[in-house]
Amino acid sequence: MNSDDSNPLDVHTSSLNEELGQIEYVFSDKTGTLTCNKMDFKRISIKGKSYGKIDPTNPKYINDYKDFPVVTNVDFRDRNLFDMLNNKESSEDLKKGLFFLSICHSVVAEMNGNATVYNASSPDELALVNFAKFCGFEFKGINENREIMINMENKENTFKFLYEFEFNSDRKRHSIIFEDHKREIHLFCKGADSVIESLLDMEQTKKNQ
């Protein structure tokens, strides 16, 4: 429906009203219908410590993004995360979490001049990769030697891409296997909590908490 004069509402049949009046049920899906399907990254929790839930009156609330990389799909205002990140002794786990988000996804990066443009199959994925970039862990794509390029805290790093198991509605998780510069092989897996829970080594997880 358009309310400006160029294209006014035109009534062709009045029986439509009666038909509409007979509706008893409306079935709606949620994502993209009730909601905007515009995902914004809000919170992250690493080793039991959660960041992102912050009141605008809090002095740690980030009011403007001028000191941060320009990204879409991120609405994260908690400066506590960046304080933690700059603290050398305690930032190890947090860095791993952010590195995780920058490497474990199905986003494709394309160079457009000097800027990297992300192509993602879902806005959720875009939100995660952009959040990593927002925190200084920028995914730069995969090069011709099948190496994943990540810029971490202004240093270029490459990781040898080995395998990827893609997300689908049956698996409800996405995994990547890669080799780091110490020749260690890692598997990173992200997914729905109901699924990941059953894949965890409980002993190990408890020790790390």
Add this chain to the structure above:
Amino acid sequence: MKVFGCDGLRTLVLAEKTIEHTFFEVWRRNYEYAKNLLENRSEKMKELQEEIEKDLTLVGATAIEDKLQDDVDTTIQSLRTAGIKVWVLTGDKIETAVNVGFSCGLLDSDLNRFIIEDKTEGQLEENFKRIQEEIDKVFFYRIYSFYHIFCYSGNVLF
């Protein structure tokens, strides 16, 4: 995790592990072989993926917000005033679904809410019977209320 879900956010869990070289070499050979199978290829690959995607260590969790469209709550209210029953189908986890239900005005705290979370048909039938009895009891004096039932099973609707 539950807290994120309760705030109507979409959550993901991150987990990892380091793989030993000797294990990996054997696994890789099997996986490459499975990739080229003519029969049962996808089953075999799935099996091998599951073999390596286990004994993970928790790294953390993330939460993403998907904002409601403008005027969703008033729209749903008018549909309900018109006597139209509104159903929402979603693949969200229960906490998120309930929370979105509240924020878009589909649910309010006056409504009786039943949650069915069953994986087998037998359980499901039993639960429906129990709820039917409950509804019959309450229906007597709450005749104008709507009953919202969340049905959540292993097969998730998107």
